[in-house]
Amino acid sequence: MKENCLERMERIDSKRKIADFMIKEKQDYEFKKKYARIRAIEFANECDARGLNYHVSVGGLDSITLFLFLKSIGIDAPGITVSSLEDMSIQKVHRALGLCRLKSAVRNVDENGTEHRWSKPQIIQEFGFPVLSKEIATKIETLANPTEKNKTVRHAIVTGETGAYGGYQKNSRMKMSQKWLNKFGGYANEEEGTDYDTPNFKVSSKCCYYLKEKPCDDWAKEHHSVPYLGLMASEGGRRAKSLRINGCNYFGKSTIRSAPFAIFDRDSLLRLTLEMDEKWKNGWKEEFYRKGIREGYLKPGFDMPESIIPEIYGSIEKDENGKLYTTKAQRTGCSMCGFGIHLEKRPHRFDQLKERSPKEWEYWMYKCCTDEETGEKYGWARVLDYIGVEYEEEN
Helix, strand or coil: CCCCHHHHHHHCCHHHHHHHHHHHHCCCHHHHHHHHHHHHHHHHHHHHHHCCEEEEECCCHHHHHHHHHHHHCCCCCCEEECHHHCCHHHHHHHHHHCCEECCCCEEEECCCCCEEECCHHHHHHHCCECEECHHHHHHHHHHHCCCCCCHHHHHHHHHCCCCCCCCCCCCCCCCCCHHHHHHHHHHHHHHHCCCCCCCCCCECCHHHHHHHHHHHHHHHHHCCEEEECCCCHHHCCHHHHHHHHHCCEEECCCCEEECCCCCCCHHHHHHHHHHHHHHHHHHHHHHHHHHHHHHCCCCCCCCCCCCCCCHHHCCEEECCCCCEEECCCCCCCCCCCEECHHHCCCCCHHHHHHHHCHHHHHHHHHCCEECCCCCCEECHHHHHHHHCCCCCCCC
């Protein structure tokens, strides 16, 4: 009989692995930096032994820091990015670093053989808004699209009761929090005998897949390459448990990856960022410029950024407890992404977008979608109203 998830966790001794990993997370900065160096070199050596190439998947500040950290320890890994999704200040750093800039996934190929790629508005219109978190959005999307195959999962999302694979748990973490069940659980009312609300907009996590994950996966397959990722378990979310069980380097049947910063916290990451920034200012900037001119991806006179810290983050300073933080954005992503918006203090990302780019803000807040029933244009304002997040109103 196929083992359930609880049996599997016991077989791989997950509790001990998590406890051991969390001890490493509590170590000081110098330990973490040395540990990251050891794991990164170990991954590169194992890839060489297996005949695999390796690369860095680059987005915001964490992975920019990772790309340069690998360079600092002698690992020449190319960087790939779907740069067009990022803020212009991040795009400028990506260009200066010579990253391979990918396009979004192909949506369809027309009769003339022309490729048409997914755009942000198309994904939101067809699948839904990326809101709350990737895990919660996936659960809401599952409830909204019932099939016989996902029946057990849908029941677990609403009640916490799992089937055989989940070990017949009665109060599992599969259950969505009551707060969001009240708002989004209405899709299952008839089947579960509940009385939850249903939103007047769709929710999905598919934007990440079509805009970032699939393009990077396709590139990796084409180049027989596996990634270094700037993930940290301290960020929580769906990846934290996996990182703590599987460690920094993972060689699985279908997944191979390295997360050298897995034991870092935000303070450690920003401390390393400052070290890499010093290297940039003291020689790397000129080195990357000359390389860009030589290889043709930069034109003479390109305005190289003075810092590897994109302007959207502001500067790195210390708080009253001596911990480092960025004075502007703490996290970045697509300008239309709402993951984590309900946890942010004002001014949050949409407030800041209005200040940076009022026209773009107006589009995403009020015009990016068309209501399929009324034909009305709407956007994130409708979503934020529904989940109780305040925002700057139209002037």
